[in-house]
Amino acid sequence: MHLPPAPCAGGTFIQKTDGPPVRSAQQRNRAVDILIQQILNGLSIASVITLIAVGVTLIFGLTGIINFAHGEFLMVGSIVTWLAVRGELGFPLALMIAVLAVGLMGFVLERGLFRFTLTRPTNGFIVSLGLIVVLQHIVIFFYDPNQKSIPRPLPGIWDVGGVRIASVRVMVILVTIAVVALTFAMVTRSRYGRALRAAVDDRDTAALMGIPVRRYITGVFVLGSALAGLGGALLIALFPITPFTGGTMVMKGFAVALIGGLGNLTGAVVAGLILGIVEGFSAGYGFSAWTDAYSFALMILVLLFKPNGLFGGTSGPKMA
């Protein structure tokens, strides 16, 4: 019999008198430590991806438009945050400005561009492709293609029972949970949410019943964009970004949305959670080179067996 060493005391490799060597409690802690860190890591990135996924799934559900430029909305959010922080405005204010700015951008783009593609959503998709190119390169034109970062808004590292957790990651996760919960509550409980779900289900009938569908479409675009702006602000709090960051993030965002079922809000959230854990585990066990592949591989696998996603999606609005 042996007594386990005190936590954080110098580690010693204790050997049982008979049987295989046993890792010390502290070494066990370190492995678990890394795993938990990586899962939190995965979840914090997944939070940002979930914000994208929620945005695109809401937009698709009501309009049938696949807005690939959503990743650039995220990127613009990051850039705005970066500019605001550079301008000495402090992170919380910068975040709010980013949300408003990108929300406004979404409004302008919907009214000015996407509105003309409502009868043929495929054109909306193609427009979004053009937008990707334009937005990316406008940013490069005015700034440069290099990395941009901000100082950590929450530099602290917490020690919870031996596990070291970066507080900024927790913040990102908590903010996302709060915002997504709010969005969820609004869509499922409020009057507007009910009208929205009716419009998603049958656009024509909803319009006949007096629901101002056009306004809801604009609203959904603004909401989705604002969420992307928030995601961008949170993302740059975690890592440096480049004008091309939007591209990878949007693919993962769509993968998550598809896994959950395109148009299905619950699906997007659950799928985001799953992806976060999977990516965290994989990094924790040393497969980080393949991390980016999981969202795609998972999506392809899920769609092979459940072509409408895990929770079943909508197929976009019924066209006349």
Added chain:
Amino acid sequence: MNNTLSPFRSLVPALVALALLALVPALGPSNRLLSLAISAGINVVALYGLSVLFGQTGILSMGHAALVGVGAYAAALLARDTGVGFWLALPLGGIFAGIAAVVIGVPSLRVSGHHFVIMTFAFGQLLTIVLTNGGDYTGAATGLDLQLPVSVFGTPVDDLMPYYYIVLAFVALSAVASWAIINSPYGRTLRAIRENEKLSASLGINIGRHKIGAFVVSGVFAGVSGVLLAYFLRHISPGQFASFPSIYLALMVMIGGARLLLGPLAGGILVSFLPEVLNLDPVESRILYGVCLIAVILVLPNGLIAGLLEGWQKLFGNAAQKRADNASANAKHAPEAGR
């Protein structure tokens, strides 16, 4: 009414354009322009493949650059590991890309339109990741060099000019192949699927099989383009074949017009040369591309060439009423007949 004249007539503008392009080297262009022209030509070969998939069958794929990449990497690996050179690599690259198209197409075509596009995008990204993680075998992120020279009947091709003609020959081949497909029963079947799947099935058309077939055909074009690219650049890396290059390919084919025979040629040339003409740097030119794509899709959804044709009809269509009626009847169906 029988439209039996149209098929051959539709080939004429393309042949004229190709003949003009063959004269370009005689004008003594700079190396830089020649390089640009070769790049454009290589893209055009891939674009003809995309026009069969998107223009004829109506399938919007965002994984086309990945198929080009399969061809390119096949060429590089064959050269490095087996000594197989340019001329044999061309058909092999096409075959490998065709097989890759089956791998991408079979799962992707099981899902509906929206999911499908995203699946093809995802496959594109996956290929990049696999290539990047392939270690020494695929050259990882830095990529591979291609050392073997191109030789025609024993004489090595070192200069840009001969390579320009080789690429132009393949552009011509692609255009003719595309024309043949468009004006064949096979092409009509693809268009039927594009127009109304349910009705096509009711006439006995096997939708699934034809869609995969169209995918494979587009892949073969892409693979050949990839081999041409690899032997031109002499160095390839995964980033060149990711999802965003696919967007550029889609952009080019849509700007030029996916359904017309001249569309891919126009789109490839326009997108490659407009920045030169307007003296724009790469960043500015890409902003222009994006804006053009948005403008074209909103204003001229059939592409620039079709828009120009329609504009021409509107301006000069009142000449002789009867002749105008006939001409406009043919022009309206030009997108289908592939003029």
Added chain:
Amino acid sequence: MNAILEIKGLKKQFGGLTALSGVDLSIEEGEILGIVGPNGSGKTTLFNVITGVHKPTEGRVSWRGRDITSLAAHEISGAGIGYTFQQAMAFPGLSVWENVQTACEHAHRSDRSYPWTTPAALLDFVGLTTLANERAGVLPFGSLRLLGIALALATRPSLILLDEPAAGLNDKETATLVGLVQQFPAHGISVCVIDHDMKLMQMLCKRLIVLDFGSKIADGPTQAVLADPKVLEVYLGGAL
């Protein structure tokens, strides 16, 4: 006359809803059969099961003795069964000529006596020759219906199923349609029409089958069936 299409014990359930509950019927060679029934009687489901859109929960569909129950839509056509849809369908971006030309290229038999083997012949038969160069997408509705018939005929079927072929047509157009369909049996094409329109059925069909709530409630010569009290009850005494 022998049966070319036989349906035995056909059941179709969608979740808790029973659309067809054990239907037996057959289509005789060379006849024009009508299938009628109020909304919800299972007519469309029957059509969809035969044409391969749905798989039945139970039962068998045989075509000239061959089991075609689980064939896909394009295989049904390949077997020699042509069909037109309730919603008038065409290839909208293609010209009328191209529409028919495409269909002709998928003919399923090379019977030399078949009268409509070229696009010109088909367009002449349905009377769309003058519209040959028009885009199908801009055709008036009546012409669209005629185009649908031409497309189905182009594949040289031995049996044509028509799902509400006169829906949306005025009396003159309906009469034209009837005139066309009546010529099919003489050229080796048996016909089955599914519709509501009793006048159409009286004009066209010698035999009538009535469905109600997924079951067959009458099967016999048209006049007899229309006088059947069970049938009259189902239609709530509406004037027939």
